[in-house]
Amino acid sequence: MNALILSAIWGLVMMFCGVFVKSKSIPKYIAVLGLSIVLISSMIELLTKKSFFHFGYNNMLNTEGFNLSFIVIILFCTLIYFLLTGSEIEKVGAHVGEYFALIFFVLCGISIVATFNTLLMLFIGIEIISIPLYILTGSDKRNLKSNEAALKYFLMGAFSTGIMLMGIAFIYGGNPNASFYIDKIEMGIGHMPVLIAVGLLFVLVSMSFKVSAAPFHFWTPDVYDGAPTVFTSFMSSVVKVAGFFAFLRLFEHAFGIVQDQWQVLIVFITVATLLIGNVTAVFQQSVKRMLAYSSIAQAGFMLLAIFALNDKAKEGILLYAAAYSLASIGLFGVLTKMEDYTIDGFNGLAKEQPVLGLAATIFLLSLTGIPLTAGFQSKFFMLMAAIQNGHHFWIVIVAVLFAAISAYYYFRVIQAIYFKEATKTIILPHSINIPFKIMLIVIAALILIIGVYPELVIGWMYR
């Protein structure tokens, strides 16, 4: 559990760094250093199966290859995020060290939700992720929108956490084994026991809330829009896929055997999410809001993994984690440099900043799911998983038709970038430097490489 321990320790380091280091630009480098250490140690753990730390956690965490490779992907994407937009985090407010510290605590929470073996660990992990996020959302203290978003997120989040706790209590109560371990929940013969069914429903609702699946998505656009753009980037990418991973892990291990009894609920949620996400995104004028809705739409595709619940789904969620996080981190990175967040604000970007234009186009193509990009591979695996599942075949057709609709709003931005003329300044002055461009090229290259050779991402999970 290198990632868990080290990220918690480094979170503390970052907190004190805020006290002792006065310069605003230093914390970024310390954070990058720390994250690199966490990443490398997690990779070592993935390759050698040995943790640096030995303590009895009573089998409450499970460090199999699948979970660890997910953590590595998350850490890697976060590292890319730091490198790309680290300097934007400095601009949000005065407490630079604390922002990084909070992100490290989120990573600590993610390492728990990626490996939990008991419902309690799941709950703790979700809370460790959520609380720093409430703070990050409101970190732009003088901006009313940011404050509103934080309050909204906190109230709604607290409510859904309550529902989850209630659900866990029901499951525990209905379980004759009286155990929190997810693989020791007794489902009985025929229909599952009523208490467990109620608990399942509650957990389902609250997990849907956390991953912003419809009809529990209402907080998403406002929170994503109100939060400082750099943190929206983090929330909508890394944190979101982590939520999905927990969702998948919970439903696979705890409720996998009775899938036929709850699958229809997931079908409903998936279709609703795809519908609401895609259709609403079409009407957005602000790219930031469009990306918020598109993240709901992408969640619809990720829900197919929970619908399918097989090996391909697991591979798909890993690919989705990498592809979706990279593309949206890159895109939000470009967005932070824009003068104007509306789609018209992107007019003529390619002419003024060819690198930004090209990179943003590749990210958008990846989100659309055009072959040769990582986005295609992730959608491809999800479709494969859903078809392999064999039930409710029509859901796949619904999903691809909505994917075609998603081309509409993603390509509107591409059209603005390439085919329209700029009427005003598009880029914030003095904001683009060479390292930023290099990072964008690296992300775009990674997306293309994963698009051709997805085994790079999923090859590790069976170790």
Place this chain on the structure above:
Amino acid sequence: MGNYITFPDLLTWLPMLAGLFCFFVVNQKKAKSTAIIFSLLIMGVSIATLFFTNDAKYLSYNNVNYFWLKYLGANYFIGIDGMGRMLTLLTAIGFPLILLSTVNQEQQNPKAFYGLMMFTQAGLMGVFMAFDALTFYFYWELALVPVYFLCSKWGGERRIQATFKFFVYTFAGSLLMLIAIIYVYMHTSSRAIEEGVMIPHSFSLTAFYNAQLSVTEQNWLFVLFFIAFAIKMPIFPFHTWQPDAYDQSPTSVTMVLSGLMVKMGLFGVLRWLIPVFPAASVHYKNIIIILSVIGIVYASCIAMMQDNIKRLVAYSSIAHIGLMCAAIFSMNVISIQGVLLQMFDHGINIIGMWVVVQIIERKTGVKKISQLSGLAASAPVLTILFIIIALANIALPLTNSFTGELLMFTGLFQTSIWFAAIAGIGIILSAVYTLNMIQKVFYGSVNKITTEVKDISLQEKLILFFIVGIIFFIGIYPQPLIDLTKESVTNILFRLK
């Protein structure tokens, strides 16, 4: 050669290399010549493949099979067989013609333009050579994306909407095809064992041919596949993107779209649809022929009413494709042989038509038939060459399409005399609107616009003479092309039994 570099490698990597070259290496002025030189080189390679048709001897020259997504059973498998050889040849001949016809035009940002053109060629080549469903799908989409950028950047006034309609149509179609591909894949069996791990399924064409599918499954998988191909061809009622896209694209891209890209749909039907779902093909046969025939008559009627030359040629193309689609689904030796021949001929003829349309548009600045009159007086050579191409397009004897259409009609006739008769009306109508257009544009009294037009330059003459040369050569002696594809036709029909 042989095990080191093979023809499929050359035919896909050369255009890609050329594209990268145009994008990143050469400067703006040299992009055009780089692309033309590369495309001529590719044409040379493609002609060279004609001498290596003996598979028993040259199998390793004509096929490439790399491991790609190993544990999925997806290989990067491309190769040339008879049908593929002919279409790669068409692509390889078409591109130099298209690029040469743009020589006199000033493109803004030629690096990007020619780079994207070459990527399109790579995509097309890959589609015509893929023997693995996932490779096929990759190239299928790869051909689409550069065309999207080409049309949206260099097209006419309403280009962005028109191209976008085209993109969303085809993208939706290909995603449906992707579902069908995955579904068939799940029902294939493969005996391949890699590193001791059994791979249960495979994406290869042969595995697809042997997939275990019930008749009901075949029937709806057929629909998913067919929508993708029907949108690409396009046949009625999936054609609505096409006139807009042809009209708004820059003419050189329209040539790619109408001369080469529509062949992707027809080729897909012949390579993937009919052999993989033989029972379903027979099941849907009549419906599709009826749709095609409706399309022929409908498109011909609209073409008669058009005042815009580009739209007229676009609708005439829908009619021709409709006939080919009807002939494919007649599913006998003669008709399919005719289709394969006609695919080549149509590609050459329609490119020729567009070259002339482009010249007229550039010289006069208008594309309305009603504003043009008496071009023959000021541009006699152009007129003669265009009339030959136009007559080839309506399949006069001695021109290339004659043999193709004759074979297709004979085949269609064997299915049903009624289909053949109604489709025949389309041919008559095509003569009506083509001759009408020639009469109005080239003959009649000279008007203000056309007096100042000069006849075509030497280089334009060469392009058109080359096209006319091919038209007559195939018109008089089509046998080599028929021999080239004979085996493919037998293979397709063998799957139907």
